[in-house]
Amino acid sequence: MKVAVCVSHVPDTATKVKIGQDEKHIDPAGVVFIINPYDEFAVEEALKTKEKFGGEVVAISVGNDNSKETLRKALAMGVDKGILLKTDKSLDSVGISKALAEELKNQQFDIVFMGKQSVDYDDSIVGQLTSEFLGYSCISNAVYLNIEGQKVIAEREIEGGKEVVESELPVVITTQKGLNEPRYASLKGIMASKKKEILEKPIVETTNHTEVVKMRKPAAKQPGRIIGTDVSAVPELVKLLHEEAKVI
Amino acid sequence: MSKVVLAILEQRENKLKKVSFEVVSFSKNIATKLNTEVVGVVIGNDIQNLNDISKYGISRVLHYKNESLTNYSASAYTDLVYEAVKETDAEYLIFGDTALGKDLAPRIGARIDAGCIMDCVSVDFAGNPPLFTRPVYAGKALVDVKFNSDKKVVTIRPNVFKAQISEVPQELKIETRDVSNPNLKTKVVEYKKSEGKLDVAEADIIVSGGRGLKAPENFNLVENLADVLGAAVGASRAAVDAGWRPHREQVGQTGKTVSPSLYIACGISGAIQHLAGMSSSKYIVAINKDKDAPIFTVADYGIAGDVFEILPALTEEIKKAKA
Numbered sequence: 001m002k003v004a005v006c007v008s009h010v011p012d013t014a015t016k017v018k019i020g021q022d023e024k025h026i027d028p029a030g031v032v033f034i035i036n037p038y039d040e041f042a043v044e045e046a047l048k049t050k051e052k053f054g055g056e057v058v059a060i061s062v063g064n065d066n067s068k069e070t071l072r073k074a075l076a077m078g079v080d081k082g083i084l085l086k087t088d089k090s091l092d093s094v095g096i097s098k099a100l101a102e103e104l105k106n107q108q109f110d111i112v113f114m115g116k117q118s119v120d121y122d123d124s125i126v127g128q129l130t131s132e133f134l135g136y137s138c139i140s141n142a143v144y145l146n147i148e149g150q151k152v153i154a155e156r157e158i159e160g161g162k163e164v165v166e167s168e169l170p171v172v173i174t175t176q177k178g179l180n181e182p183r184y185a186s187l188k189g190i191m192a193s194k195k196k197e198i199l200e201k202p203i204v205e206t207t208n209h210t211e212v213v214k215m216r217k218p219a220a221k222q223p224g225r226i227i228g229t230d231v232s233a234v235p236e237l238v239k240l241l242h243e244e245a246k247v248i
Numbered sequence: 249m250s251k252v253v254l255a256i257l258e259q260r261e262n263k264l265k266k267v268s269f270e271v272v273s274f275s276k277n278i279a280t281k282l283n284t285e286v287v288g289v290v291i292g293n294d295i296q297n298l299n300d301i302s303k304y305g306i307s308r309v310l311h312y313k314n315e316s317l318t319n320y321s322a323s324a325y326t327d328l329v330y331e332a333v334k335e336t337d338a339e340y341l342i343f344g345d346t347a348l349g350k351d352l353a354p355r356i357g358a359r360i361d362a363g364c365i366m367d368c369v370s371v372d373f374a375g376n377p378p379l380f381t382r383p384v385y386a387g388k389a390l391v392d393v394k395f396n397s398d399k400k401v402v403t404i405r406p407n408v409f410k411a412q413i414s415e416v417p418q419e420l421k422i423e424t425r426d427v428s429n430p431n432l433k434t435k436v437v438e439y440k441k442s443e444g445k446l447d448v449a450e451a452d453i454i455v456s457g458g459r460g461l462k463a464p465e466n467f468n469l470v471e472n473l474a475d476v477l478g479a480a481v482g483a484s485r486a487a488v489d490a491g492w493r494p495h496r497e498q499v500g501q502t503g504k505t506v507s508p509s510l511y512i513a514c515g516i517s518g519a520i521q522h523l524a525g526m527s528s529s530k531y532i533v534a535i536n537k538d539k540d541a542p543i544f545t546v547a548d549y550g551i552a553g554d555v556f557e558i559l560p561a562l563t564e565e566i567k568k569a570k571a
Contacts, residue, residue: 132358158347209363
């Protein structure tokens, strides 16, 4: 089985966002970058797939040199090799997906995993876009996966429940929390990752279909009030919710 | 008529979802600015409340119909929306930012080489081109985005844009297209409903619990309050990671971003990831022992006290008020 996993290098979720001087990106000063948390489920599932069916797992990232750190992390977890599709430009999701699809199609992967969204731009669409550019099937937001022969059965999380989806290989699966428990990189894995290859390639240039005109902070919420410290405050709270907020 | 706005309506179990009416109103607004018309697209079988959309000022709907299309099929739905785009020469395609919309919108977007702006929460038509605002970093920042592409796909966050009943009643023309042999390469074979539970992503009121509840069984206090309010139960990441609550209830940066009318945080200190996911709620109530907890910086009303005493009292008081 030829398995790819796409990973993204993103600010830690604990980051306090500061808007950069260009007012189009965040100010990266002091920001810690990590592997996108949803991509960890993708790496884990890719490794489990290889363990079950044999084959090779390739991790691919679109970004600048810093993304190598995240590729290394995937390699340390057990991925066989990394590919960095190198660009210093900030691409929108369509641009990223086209770059990924261009690379993936040359190698004829059976299954491509990636996180259901990256925690920076929160678009939740790179997997679906990539699948369409490749002509692959796609199941997004997967919390369960089973592959039997060419048949793929997955469960995806939706409002108020789950959908059981049937599809077939080749397929793009986007991974949601609950699918698995990502393994930790062992010391041996970390050592081994240093010897593994990260291939660097320039991306195929595309123009962005969307453009950020301005990034800004949401209006700060007016500070509220603490109306009490024990049960005696409860009637007042209910009154406020009913008469002032009018929400109950 | 060229350059129409396609409003992609969503049905589940043969009923149009509320967000579909919001999609129609949003589409109407764009169409008015562009001096064009809205065409609705719905895929499914017999849809019980399809006529209800005439109230929202739409006069033409393409209904792609087949028994096997009641459940979502990414492959078939993409093909059929593509048919609709070809037939109407649509410029804009508007979807709800739901599980289905998030899956389908980019598929069709890629096929027609459109730009995609997801999870739009406001739009500014004052300038040319229009600017669409969406949250990034789970709401820690907003971006105003414009399209550079000819075809444009937008998904709108549910419960943000009002479904507006049109003053001028329109006669609704439903054009039924019987679909033979839909492409069911990828298809939903079963819908497993979570037992009797409201979903945090769709609820108007959410009562959430965190580590301050100390043990999973104490979530019954949260559930009781949620019951009297008709609210959904949410949870902090700490409570989910501890295995106390299922992931579908998690609110915050690696869970769901929510904006209900009322959010009640119980025993939640307010980690930055949590605040990012719920700060856009209309009203926030915080109940937490620690008066310095960050949750109080976003709360409209706070009680800095013991969640184990306050929750039962609050449940009783609301019961009384509702009686």
